[in-house]
Amino acid sequence: MKKLTLTSLLILITLGFSSCSAEDDSALLQETSSENLLKSFNLNKDSNGQFALNYELGEGASSDNVLDSETNTNNIYLYSSDNQRQVASKSQGLAIQNGQLSVNFNDTENDKNHRITILDDDIQMKSGGNELLESYEISGNGDGTYDLDFKVADGVAVDFIYNDDTRTYEIHLNSSLDATQSEFVQTFTKQEGVAINIDFYDKTSGLQKTDGNGPDGVPDPQVIIEEGGPDLD
Numbered sequence: 050m051k052k053l054t055l056t057s058l059l060i061l062i063t064l065g066f067s068s069c070s071a072e073d074d075s076a077l078l079q080e081t082s083s084e085n086l087l088k089s090f091n092l093n094k095d096s097n098g099q100f101a102l103n104y105e106l107g108e109g110a111s112s113d114n115v116l117d118s119e120t121n122t123n124n125i126y127l128y129s130s131d132n133q134r135q136v137a138s139k140s141q142g143l144a145i146q147n148g149q150l151s152v153n154f155n156d157t158e159n160d161k162n163h164r165i166t167i168l169d170d171d172i173q174m175k176s177g178g179n180e181l182l183e184s185y186e187i188s189g190n191g192d193g194t195y196d197l198d199f200k201v202a203d204g205v206a207v208d209f210i211y212n213d214d215t216r217t218y219e220i221h222l223n224s225s226l227d228a229t230q231s232e233f234v235q236t237f238t239k240q241e242g243v244a245i246n247i248d249f250y251d252k253t254s255g256l257q258k259t260d261g262n263g264p265d266g267v268p269d270p271q272v273i274i275e276e277g278g279p280d281l282d
Contacts, residue, residue, distance in 0.1 A: 085161075085191055086110040086127035087154050092143075092165055093186030094270075096200075100143035100167070102152055112139065122151040128158060145171055153281075162281040163189060169270035179251045179269045181205045181222040187247075187272055195274055197235045197247060204228050209235065216246060219268075223252040237274075245274040 090104035102123070106112060111130035116123055123143065143150055148170060154163040165187060170179075185199035199220075201207060206225035211218055218237065237245050248268035275281060 086112075086129070086156050086158065087163065087189075087191065089189055089191050090152075090154070090163075090165075091186055091188045092152060092167070094167075094169065094184055096184045100145060100150060101140065102143050103138070103140045104154075106137045106139070110137070112137075114141070120151065121146040121149055122153055124153045124155060126155045126157055145169055147171075160278050162275075162277050164273075164275045164281060165189075166273040166275075167270060168268075168273075179222070179249055179254075181224075181251050181253065182249055182270075185249075185270070185272075187274070189274075193239045195237045195239065195245060197237065197272070198233070199249075200232050203231060205231070207233060216243065218245070218247045219250060220247065221250045221252050239274065239276055241276075245272075247272040247274075 086107050087110075088105040088107050090102065092100070092102050094100050104112075104125070106127065109129055109131070110127055111132070112128075113126045114123055115126065121144075123141075143152070145167065149166065149168055151164060151166045156162065181202055183200045183202055185197065188196040188198070190196065201222060204224055204226060206223050206228040207230070208221040208223070209218070210221060218235075237247075239245060248271050250266045250268055252266060254266060254269075
């Protein structure tokens with residue numbers, strides 16, 4: 050009788066541990082799904098005209114990257130994975146085609162998308178682009194804020210202007226002997242349903258807009274940040 054009682058007790062303890070382990074795994078997947086699968090990202094262009102993407106996934110998250118060659122969009126699909134127990138950091142080079150590249154983070158479990166679009170010159174055409182702007186990068190912080198870091202050439206003055214008509218943050222670059230600062234950081238807060246539009250203007254280029262809207266000059270480069278559901282167009 051004592052042996053039977055001891056055996057039964059051991060079986061109950063084993064079943065209890067198994068149940069707790071299964072519940073822990075389920076809780077981890079539920080926690081990952083309820084939180085952002087994407088913790089942060091950084092998309093940058095260096096002084097040589099090369100683009101790169103770095104992003105960090107939440108614990109228990111994995112990703113697959115599918116390139117849409119027609120639109121030059123990197124569709125990065127995010128999902129929970131019981132094989133991924135640690136925070137994962139990923140990096141890759143990007144190529145701009147026909148003056149455009151896009152990165153689209155698709156959260157497949159929370160129906161949330163983040164898309165960053167860059168309109169810029171191809172590296173082969175760098176001499177015809179914005180020569181006052183040496184490098185720039187945009188970082189998503191995972192809390193609805195985005196940091197823009199950029200560096201200008203020596204002797205370049207920077208003016209920050211918000212255009213209410215076009216809802217665009219304009220950054221005007223102009224030559225100035227009095228300019229002493231070369232590195233800048235601006236933080237933008239995303240409003241629901243409103244894209245963040247950032248336009249750089251080389252005020253020394255002499256290029257004029259043809260539509261009569263906004264400032265004189267052609268924006269180069271342009272950064273567009275959008276958030277939305279799975280139907281984000």
